[in-house]
Amino acid sequence: MRKYRKWIAAFLIIFIASAAAGIIYYRNATGGERRLSMIYIPKVVDGTNDFWTSLILGTQMAAKEFNTEIEIMAPDEENDVEGQNRILMEAMEKQPDAILISPSSFTESDSLLQKARDQGIRITYIDSYTEQDIQDITVATDNVEAGRQLGKFAASILEPDDQIAVVAHVKGVSTAVEREQGFCDGLGAMADNIVDVVYCDSSYEKSFELTVELMKKYPDLKMVAGMNEYSSVGAARAVKTAGAEEQIAVVGVDSSQEAVQLMEKGVFKGIVVQKAFKMGYLGVEETSRLLRGQNYETEIDSGCQLVTPENMYSGEIEKLLFPFNTLNMPKTEEK
Structure with missing residues (x-):
């Protein structure tokens, strides 16, 4: 009996020591800070x-x-x-x-x-x-800067009198207001060429429908600018469905796998990608x-980055377009 007591005591000592070591390790790993x-x-x-x-x-x-x-x-x-x-x-x-x-x-x-x-x-x-x-x-x-980058790029691929329509996401939300402001700043004098601004309430379907209406209302339309992924991709779908990608340039903010494919097919001429x-x-x-x-x-x-068909598969920009392929990167690189 005395022999078993010694084994039990030894087991308890080892158990307590292991538990204490585990606690110390956890506290060191987390800096001793609460969760x-x-x-x-x-x-x-x-x-x-x-x-x-x-x-x-x-x-x-x-x-x-x-x-x-x-x-x-x-x-x-x-x-x-x-x-x-x-x-x-x-x-x-x-x-x-x-x-x-x-x-x-x-x-x-x-x-x-x-x-x-x-x-x-x-x-x-x-x-x-x-x-x-x-x-x-x-x-x-910096949404004003994102809009400004998009506006400057848009101005660089348009003729002086080309008509522009804006499909934004939610009226009054800070991101929409600032991107629209920046877009106009980037366009400079060509901001007067904006013939309409509509809001899709961040719906792909509504953006598609609004863009179809814009193309009918303005037969000489040369550009549609989307202010987020829903508005941009919805507009690009509409232009592609109409077979109007040679007449109407689509630019936008945000990217997705579909946006990348639409750029490869010549529908998107440029997008500003958020990080x-x-x-x-x-x-x-x-x-x-x-x-x-x-x-x-x-x-x-x-931060944000202008992406075009010419630079979309270069180094750091490719990581922005395909973020889910880089989630195993070291923390320092991700930041």
Whole structure:
């Protein structure tokens, strides 16, 4: 009996030592820091949209690297402001350390976001922002610059009197307003050639239908410019279906596998690509720094790049067009 007691005692000592070593290893691996809780509320979760898919993957990868639990909550449609606000209220009830959000409205979420701040929840804006400066951190493309790059390129391939139509996404949202502004700035004097601006409410189908109407209304139309993936791809589909790619140049913001194919077929003449994965990654990284009392940046431009048929398969640009092929790259390269 005494022999068995010795074995049991030895086993308990080994077990306790192993458990302690495991705890020490875990604390060293995580810097001895508690696991953070974040909720990210994008405008939509849509497997057909590479921008949102890539951005969300960026948040999830950063969460793994920075010892953070992240939950994704989103409405079914990008322009569902009421739905996003209901989700925001649900998120507030869960009392996370931080809420990261891509606001669908410039004005309609401010009061709820302020209430969240008053409850001690930190706020990070990703991709878009609201009228009031409620946030701790903003990570986004410089949308005026993105529009300006697109406008300058458009002006370079048009004749002085060519007619231009703009298919934007959601009227009044910060990204649409700023990209339209930048597009006009980039066009310069040719901004007077814009004959119409329509809004597709971030629907491929509505963008397609609006573009068909624009082509009928303006038979001499020479360019359609989309301001996000839904508006750009929808417009390009319409031009391709009409067999009008030789008459009407399509340019836009955001990319997808379909956009790449449409560029290869000569429909898209140029697109400005956002760095969506980087945007999501930095949103979580900087928020984790804030929550842990480390130095962090409050305003981050995640960058963008003009892509044309001539440069689409060169080095870094190819990585932007095919982000899901590069998710296993080292962290330093991804940033």
